[in-house]
Amino acid sequence: MSFDLMPVIWTAVSVLVLLLLQRWIHTHLHGLSLLITGRPQLAVVIYAIVLLPGVFLHELSHWLTATLLGVRTGRFSIIPQRQPDGSIQLGYVEYYRGATLGAFRESLIGGAPLIMGTAVILLIGFRIFGITELAVAIQSGQVDALTLALGDVFRTPDFLVWLYLLFAVSNAMMPSRSDRRAWPAFFVTMLILIGLLYVLGILNVLMNDLVGPLTTVFGYLGLAFSMAIGVDLVFMGFIALLEEIISRIKGVRVVYGSAEAPPGTDNLTM
Structure with a gap:
């Protein structure tokens, strides 16, 4: 069975776009x-309060996953704290990295917000907004x-409430740098395992069984990320x-990075 790459490409592109949009949103939401x-x-x-539902879900995902994994x-x-490098930490969960934790369990804990956030986005999309009918209408042209x-x-x-929840969740679900700490070791382990399966001649058999589920998973991921992109563009x-x-009312502009405010206005530097 051949593997359809379109859902994978769709997911990869939507993730990159979503990351770019979220960077803009976090910067300008704080600036606003x-x-x-x-x-x-x-x-x-104020910046933290706007994203509070998503931040709470993010940290709850870490806590639940860590607890379930023992x-x-x-x-x-979920109290925001400014870090020494100037960044803002919107929340955190402490868990103990013992010798038995391992890259696999730590990777699951780190990736839990993305999994949980994606699930919530899809749940709201299908159960609340009924995007199935919208998708059919788009396909019909x-x-x-x-x-x-x-x-x-x-x-x-409560359309606006659900739209806001989608915004808050989608902009707080991406794993942070600390969440991704164990991912390199996990990916190296997976590559070694895949190589071993290939040498043993088992990889093709497994891939034939996994093609269908993987296509479905990437399809749902692409859909969830696309929904998040649409909501982000609105916000x-x-x-x-x-x-x-x-800015016009107060005669003040926020200066991001090396940008310069227009003449006649004061600066608030980010």
Whole structure:
């Protein structure tokens, strides 16, 4: 059985796009908070509150996975803290890295927020927004069907609440640098295992059995990440509009990196 690469490519491209969008969102959401308050510490608090549902799910995923894997956990926090390098840590879960932890279990703990976040996005998409009908309408190419499907989505009870939850979850589900700490060792182990299976002549047999499930998994991943991209684009427009309006009203602009504010305005440096 041949393996369809399109779901894999779809997932890979959507992940890259999502990472770029999320970088912009985190930077400008923090900048907008600073613009509104004019106080760096308060800006961090507002920035963290906006993403709080996603941050809570992120840390809860770590804690649940560690607990299920029998790893002893420590403190659980969703209070933002500025790090020595200037970055902001929105939350953390302590777990104990004993000699028996291993790269596999630590990788699962680190990747848990992405798994849980993807599941929540798909759950909201299918159970709340009914994206199945929207997908069918898009595939049909009929404008009337697409209009009706979009109308049904917008008429979802508490539409804005669910849209916000999608935004918060999708922008807090990516594993942090510390979450990815054990991934290199895990990937090396997997490559060695794949090489061993290939030498033993078992790899092709296993791949034939896994083609169907893998295609399905990557298809759902691509769908979840695409939904997150769509939601992020909506909120990016909203954040950019708010930032521009408040900048004009207050005569102050947030300067990101080496950018320069227009003449006649004061600077708030990020």
